[in-house]
Each structure stands twice: as structure tokens, then as C-alpha cells.
Amino acid sequence: MDIIDLIKSRRSIRRFSQEKLDRNLLIEFVEAARCAPAGANIQSLEYIIVDEPQICEKLFACLAWAGHVKPKRNPAPGQRPVAYIVVLADMDIKKNAAVDAAAAIENILLAAAGKGVGSCWLGLIDREKISQILNIAPKYYVDSVVALGKPAEKPVMEDAKTEDTKYYLDEKDVLHVPKRPLKNILHFNRFNGK
Ligand SMILES: Cc1cc2nc3c(=O)[nH]c(=O)nc-3n(C[C@H](O)[C@H](O)[C@H](O)COP(=O)(O)O)c2cc1C
Structure with a gap:
């Protein structure tokens, strides 16, 4: 698909089919994030792919969905994301990497859309709980979580x-x-x- 058509057709997805995503595909999405622009090319971002169902379930409890239509786009069991990419910023490298993270995350969303994978960027998240669940060291800021799975809504x-x-x-x-x-x-x- 033409890149502009891809950009226009990408939408945040909050209902997912339960088909598993290939780990290599998820790695490709992080590869797309790694290629994003970064201010002064100072790269502080790291990524955790979460695709184990038990950890996905724990992570799901740390997320808030579609506040404007709450609770109607809160994915029910059987509609939940099958994988996540958690975006971390090393604060020892850069104090505030929010703009770099945004560029990287948009690459993930578009890479996913290009492969027929639905995504939702989640910023309203329980950062403390996520750090505990994923054993993240204190120097990392949990910037965002990207939810992923085959779309079950349009x-x-x-x-x-x-x-x-x-x-x-x-x-x-x-x-x-x-x-x-x-x-x-x-x-x-x-x-x-x-
Ligand atoms: C910084 C940021 C944080 C977001 N956080 C959430 C969130 O916590 N929960 C959610 O359901 N959607 C979240 N979204 C998705 C937006 O609601 C969505 O992008 C917006 O409604 C426009 O829809 P579109 O992505 O389909 O164009 C976030 C998007 C951005 C850019």
C-alpha cells in the first residue's frame, strides 16, 4: 500500500482477534522503532516485547481504554491484545525522551498496520505497576505501551x-x-x- 494511504487508514484498534502474532513480526516492529528519528540522534529508548499470555493478562490490568466511550471499548476477554511492546526511556541517557518515543511509536503503529496488525498506543498506564510486573530498573521511564493483535473492529x-x-x-x-x-x-x- 502507498505510505500515505497506510497512514490515512491506520486507526487505533481496541478489539482484537485471538490469533497469535509471530515473534519475528513483533521484532520487525521494534526494528522499525529503532530506525526512527531521535533528537541529536541520542537514543535512549528500549523495548520489551510481551507475548506470554500470563504476562499479557497482568499488563492488561495496568491499561485504560478509550475514555470518551468508556467502558464500551474496554476489550472484553476474547477481544484483548495478544501482544504488547512496552517502550522504555533510559533517563540516564536523556531526561525527557517523550518526543523521540512518539516518533518510534508511530513507526511501530505504521509497521503493524502495514502487516495487517492492529495497534493501540496507550499512554494512560499504571507505570509503577508495569515496572514491578516486568522487573524494570528505576532509571527507566515507562513511556507507553503499544497493544497489538489482528483487528476485530473497523x-x-x-x-x-x-x-x-x-x-x-x-x-x-x-x-x-x-x-x-x-x-x-x-x-x-x-x-x-x-
Ligand atoms: C500519546 C497518546 C496516548 C494515548 N493513550 C491512549 C490510552 O491510554 N488509551 C486508549 O484507549 N487510547 C489511547 N490513545 C489513542 C488515541 O485515543 C487515538 O490515537 C485517538 O483517539 C485517534 O484515533 P486514531 O489513532 O484511530 O487516529 C493514545 C494516543 C496517543 C497519541
Whole structure:
């Protein structure tokens, strides 16, 4: 698929089929993250692939899903992610690596989408509990968790009709994701104040 079509069609997925993901595929996603840009090329990020069902279950308890439609996109048993990539930042290397992590995570999301794998970036997470469960040393900041699995829902993107960009569910339980229209956010050569 053309890269721009891939970017446009990627959506956060919160319902997953229970088909296992090949470990090598997960490693490829981390390889994509490793290639991301980093400020001054100072690379402080590390990754934990979690694909053991028992650890997945423990990790799931540390996550919060789709606050705007709570609890309707909280994955039920049988819909939960089958793997995760936990993104860590070594604070001895860089104090705040949030922007680097964002670039790396977007690479993971797009790499996954390119392979037909659904993903959800999770930032509202219980960092302390995750560090305990995964035995993470204190110098690492748990930046984010990326949930992964084959998609079992098809959210749709649309142009936001108002300033309200909250995602919502329709009567068929399809998740709609409004994005601000291009005409509202794009300027040429100078800022055209409105
Ligand atoms: C920094 C960041 C943190 C996020 N944290 C969560 C989260 O904790 N739980 C969740 O369900 N979705 C989370 N998301 C996913 C967003 O809700 C989602 O990207 C947004 O609704 C737009 O949908 P889209 O990804 O399909 O374009 C997060 C996204 C970002 C960029």
C-alpha cells in the first residue's frame, strides 16, 4: 500500500482477534522503532516485547481504554491484545525522551498496520505497576505501551464537523474518529488568522 494511504487508514484498534502474532513480526516492529528519528540522534529508548499470555493478562490490568466511550471499548476477554511492546526511556541517557518515543511509536503503529496488525498506543498506564510486573530498573521511564493483535473492529476516520473531536460509537457499534479538516489547519506562506 502507498505510505500515505497506510497512514490515512491506520486507526487505533481496541478489539482484537485471538490469533497469535509471530515473534519475528513483533521484532520487525521494534526494528522499525529503532530506525526512527531521535533528537541529536541520542537514543535512549528500549523495548520489551510481551507475548506470554500470563504476562499479557497482568499488563492488561495496568491499561485504560478509550475514555470518551468508556467502558464500551474496554476489550472484553476474547477481544484483548495478544501482544504488547512496552517502550522504555533510559533517563540516564536523556531526561525527557517523550518526543523521540512518539516518533518510534508511530513507526511501530505504521509497521503493524502495514502487516495487517492492529495497534493501540496507550499512554494512560499504571507505570509503577508495569515496572514491578516486568522487573524494570528505576532509571527507566515507562513511556507507553503499544497493544497489538489482528483487528476485530473497523473504526472510521471522518472530517470533524464541529470543534468537538471526541471519538464516538454509532448505532452499529462502529467507532468514528473525527479529525480536524485540512482547511481549518493548513496555511500557505504566512499564517492566515481567522
Ligand atoms: C500519546 C497518546 C496516548 C494515548 N493513550 C491512549 C490510552 O491510554 N488509551 C486508549 O484507549 N487510547 C489511547 N490513545 C489513542 C488515541 O485515543 C487515538 O490515537 C485517538 O483517539 C485517534 O484515533 P486514531 O489513532 O484511530 O487516529 C493514545 C494516543 C496517543 C497519541
